[in-house]
Amino acid sequence: MGETERLPVFERVYLVVQQVPRGMVASYGDVAAVVGEGCDARTVGYALNALSTWRDAEVPWQRIINGQGGISTPGTRQRRLLEEEDVAFDAHDRVDMRHFRWPGPEAAWAAEHDMNMLPPREGSQNGPEAEANQLRLF
DNA sequence: CAGATGACTCCCA
DNA sequence: CTGGGAGCCATCT
Numbered sequence: 001m002g003e004t005e006r007l008p009v010f011e012r013v014y015l016v017v018q019q020v021p022r023g024m025v026a027s028y029g030d031v032a033a034v035v036g037e038g039c040d041a042r043t044v045g046y047a048l049n050a051l052s053t054w055r056d057a058e059v060p061w062q063r064i065i066n067g068q069g070g071i072s073t074p075g076t077r078q079r080r081l082l083e084e085e086d087v088a089f090d091a092h093d094r095v096d097m098r099h100f101r102w103p104g105p106e107a108a109w110a111a112e113h114d115m116n117m118l119p120p121r122e123g124s125q126n127g128p129e130a131e132a133n134q135l136r137l138f
Numbered sequence: 139c140a141g142a143t144g145a146c147t148c149c150c151a
Numbered sequence: 152c153t154g155g156g157a158g159c160c161a162t163c164t
Binding site: 027028029032040041042043044045046047048049050051061064065066067068071072073074078 | 143144145146147148
């Protein structure tokens with residue numbers, strides 16, 4: 001299907017963030033990689049910031065953290081929300097990305113929305129969720 | 139309409 | 152490990 005139209009970048013960012021399941025986290029860069037052209041890590045931060053007090057109930061913004069596994073928002077709200085989802089922080093206030101990192105969208109979903117898959121990471125432990133994403137396209 | 143601004147990440151010194 | 156620069160969306164002065 002040749003869709004010449006794509007949703008605005010911010011809307012695509014929200015769509016991707018909504019795919020991150022409870023108890024998992026994704027980095028700004030990961031979300032940007034899935035959205036693709038016209039989106040970088042910074043844009044994701046801009047998009048989530050614009051979300052502010054308006055649609056935060058529909059988009060699990062708290063699951064997006066920086067590449068170091070740390071929280072980039074001021075205050076302790078984001079950390080509290082994550083801990084409520086059983087996401088653990090270490091002594092350096094960082095999340096162990098090897099264990100909680102979202103492996104990326106499923107192939108079917110990605111194709112459906114014209115999004116990209118995340119490249120497999122060596123150091124990450126692949127759970128059943130990750131295996132589901134290992135579907136080969138051919 | 140132009141400029142400032144904001145929840146990031148990578149690269150090089 | 153610390154620090155500075157580039158990249159570049161949408162919204163609000």
